[in-house]
Amino acid sequence: xxxxxxxxxxxxxxxxxxxxxxxxxxxxxxxxxxxxxxxxxxxxxxxxxxxxxxxxxxxxxxxxxxxxxxxxxxxxxxxxxxxxxxxxxxxxxxxxxxxxxxxxxxxxxxxxxxxxxxxxxxxxxxxxxxxxxxxxxxxxxxxxxxxxxxxxxxxxxxxxxxxxxxxxxxxxxxxxxxxxxx
Numbered sequence: 789x790x791x792x793x794x795x796x797x798x799x800x801x802x803x804x805x806x807x808x809x810x811x812x813x814x815x816x817x818x819x820x821x822x823x824x825x826x827x828x829x830x831x832x833x834x835x836x837x838x839x840x841x842x843x844x845x846x847x848x849x850x851x852x853x854x855x856x857x858x859x860x861x862x863x864x865x866x867x868x869x870x871x872x873x874x875x876x877x878x879x880x881x882x883x884x885x886x887x888x889x890x891x892x893x894x895x896x897x898x899x900x901x902x903x904x905x906x907x908x909x910x911x912x913x914x915x916x917x918x919x920x921x922x923x924x925x926x927x928x929x930x931x932x933x934x935x936x937x938x939x940x941x942x943x944x945x946x947x948x949x950x951x952x953x954x955x956x957x958x959x960x961x962x963x964x965x966x967x968x969x970x
Contacts, residue, residue, distance in 0.1 A: 826955035840961055844965060851913065859904055875934040877961075881917075928961055
């Protein structure tokens, strides 16, 4: 089993490295035989987010905006650096939250490690704050559609091979909701 796990991780690593576009192509067009990197990650069932924290304030009831944080997992034997993430999250294909965030300081995820996103402000509750309260007791969110601009094989967050990962999906990501009523 350990051998199989390492083999899958090596295969995914090679996909990241070989997915570097030819000079005439844009990194956003990267695919392999009609499959995007996101399709491959989804097919392998590799979850790249281990947990989400949603911070809800009294102002959320008026603005429909929350702040979130998440933990990123790197299952690969190469360092990854996360420059941008756009995501729609919700329950059972219904989007409850949406954001597009470029990290002012990219998130470096070490080899076989995890990293925290830091606080991402102004995440829109697409169904409104009141309707969104109903999903809190579930304790999870589905990542319905996530796109990420990543640099693979970075060295302490520098250099790397740009890879645009589109269409990532992940079900039942453990989610904690923090109510800040002050």
